[in-house]
Amino acid sequence: MYELKTKETDNSVIEFIENVESPKKREDAYQLLDIFTETTGYEAKMWGPSIIGFGAYHYKYESGHEGDAPLVGFSPRKAKISLYFAPGETKREELLKDFGKHTTGKGCVYINKVADIDVEVLKALITQSVTFLKEMYPNQ
Template identity: 45%
Template structure:
């Protein structure tokens, strides 16, 4: 994938390739670019109470210089127990920041990704009758 070949530093590129393979396995889908730097797998429609709506990737990540960002559409709080076992990371509302993927437990990360995908697709199918 051309995008990944340009990721720097080399460690971040290595982590991106590992996540690419992991997310392919978890989702059963091939990635596509969402914007200039997010690799997404599948998609779902969302609508906030404010009326704002759109389409977002069901599972995604972005290899940024400071850290790789794994986006969890159902938020980090939904995975608090698993995150306690993950290894070194930080996070925001829906963003999991990992500086070195080799230092985290990939089995725990896989479980988090599977659970998040299940939640997002269940909510999408349940609310809209269609899903990503």
């Protein structure tokens, strides 16, 4: 049976951020922690060893694969900061046009630093993702 690596843990979010090597990335992580907490209303939790997640939902694919994931989250990685939103969400692309300097992956948006982006657009992306996932998985 496939074991999910990214599960909610009891590890300390603050301790994790304090261990981020780059002082600038650490500062950005605290700024993102405030923005995500304020926007979602959820307490930050560690998911796996390096993702700071907010809220949670249970998903089940047609293939039968299922699991739990944070509604939104971020990770201050060495190369870039990863922002996690609902994948395949249509309004995301529209919002990203005004987001600032970034690159994208399937469920991730990558930024170098918070100063490169429009924080109001970030808040809209967070809200949009949470709303979309709550509608898609209503029994949470």
